Amino acid sequence: MEYSFDFNFSGNPSTHKCEQKVEGDWVIFTCPICKDYERRINLKSREVVVSGAEGNPHQHRGSFIKPGLDNLQCNLN
Ligand SMILES: [Zn+2]
Numbered sequence: 001m002e003y004s005f006d007f008n009f010s011g012n013p014s015t016h017k018c019e020q021k022v023e024g025d026w027v028i029f030t031c032p033i034c035k036d037y038e039r040r041i042n043l044k045s046r047e048v049v050v051s052g053a054e055g056n057p058h059q060h061r062g063s064f065i066k067p068g069l070d071n072l073q074c075n076l077n
Pocket residue numbers: 016031032033034037058060
């Protein structure tokens with residue numbers, strides 16, 4: 001399974017590459033620059049929970065690949 005996101009904020013050219021980790025059914029993306037930024041995605045329900053993004057002017061990008069499953073790509077705005 002591949003999951004990637006491209007989180008756009010218009011007018012700002014900076015992009016932060018997120019780090020990811022897995023906890024159970026959740027993939028958790030964190031930004032090494034923005035310490036309070038966190039985006040978690042449930043691999044089963046596709047539920048997305050974002051914290052620390054409010055007031056954050058930067059674009060965040062991340063991807064998650066789980067081998068052995070069908071490829072999946074999602075883009076979220
Ligand atoms: Zn950031």
